[in-house]
Amino acid sequence: MGKIKDVRLTLKNYTYNKPFHITGSVSTEANNVDVELFLDSGIVARGEASPSFRVNGERVEMLLSMESFLKQSLIGLDVRNYAMIFEITDKLLATPSLKAAVQFATLDGLCEELGVTVSEFLGGAREEIETDKTVGIDTIENRVKDAEEIFKEGFRTIKVKVGENLKEDIDAMLEIARVTKGANYIVDANMGYTPKQAVEFANVLYRSGVDIAVYEQPVVWYDVEGLRYVRLHCPFPVAADESAKRKYDVLRLIKEEAVDYVNIKLMKSGISDALAIVEMAKASNIKLMIGCMAESSLGINQSVQFALGTGAFDFHDLDSHLLLKEPSFRGKFVQDGPKMKLR
DSSP states (O other), rough: OOOOEEEEEEEEEEEEEEEETTTTTTEEEEEEEEEEETTTSSOOEEEEEOOOOOHHHOHHHHHHHHHHHHHHHHTOOOGGGHHHHHHHTTTTTHHHHHHHHHHHHHHHHHHHHSOHHHHHHOOOOOOOEEOOEEEOOOOHHHHHHHHHHHHTTOEEEEEEOOOOOOHHHHHHHHHHHHHHHTTTEEOOOOTOOOOOHHHHHHHHHHHTTOOSSEOOOSOOOOOOOHHHHHHHHSSSSSEEETSSSSSSHHHHHHHOOSEEEEOOHHHHHHHHHHHHHHHHHHHHOOEEEOOSOOOOHHHHHHHHHHHHHHOOSSSEEEOOOEEEEOOOOSSEEEETTTTTEEE
């Protein structure tokens, strides 16, 4: 049997190895929530929620206050009827990261019962993926130094945060490209540019011989027309992140022909919407990357399993656990430099 007999939410605090600076935000710590589902079989199924006020309007206190509701809604349900649990958690519109954690924990419990991994349950499409590693906003000198170190560690896809100073961003990217020849670059403006600034940034780099694999969320999330403008006027593939929270957002982006890529983050969409977005992308011939918020190894495990299972992603931005001071590693995967696979 796999009936849920209890639900527990636990606050977990993590400190970044160094302040993590993106457009309009500097983070020194991450406050996440562990989700545990206790099954009558003795299995304890686990997930993690990493709430983001900047993206989802969530506060960690909101998630913790939902424990009694989850107990009332889930106790007595069987994880084998996971679609029923997904239907309930799809209504957690104000706390999508909690939705993600509960949905993954449900699959974690089900797969423990069945003796398979979540990756295998979702299709087992890949045995290994490779993540990037991120360079935050800093002085040009420090950004270049960080990129060099990441490249020396064996990462061949480097994510670079931009969006606060157009000239410095261009200068930093030119220098990063000079010292890390052969790397792929995902450039993420986190909504920091106007459409015209975004196009200028891209065109200057293109004329300078710098190639960008993915140009992520250059404009503010609600400016779908601006996103489409950038896509049509710059030489690099454009991705939506903050503009693509739920499957309905992605449907609009597809209809508006606004993007080449969508960045799925389970903390925005949960498992249920993420599965829908994967199928929508296949049907509309857009590409996918998978990203993260500030998950520890427990939360990153969710995205690793999803990515391995579906095999849907060109790029994997699953490095948040590498940026945090974590007492112990809790993922069901092993990591060798950028490479990630199941134990």
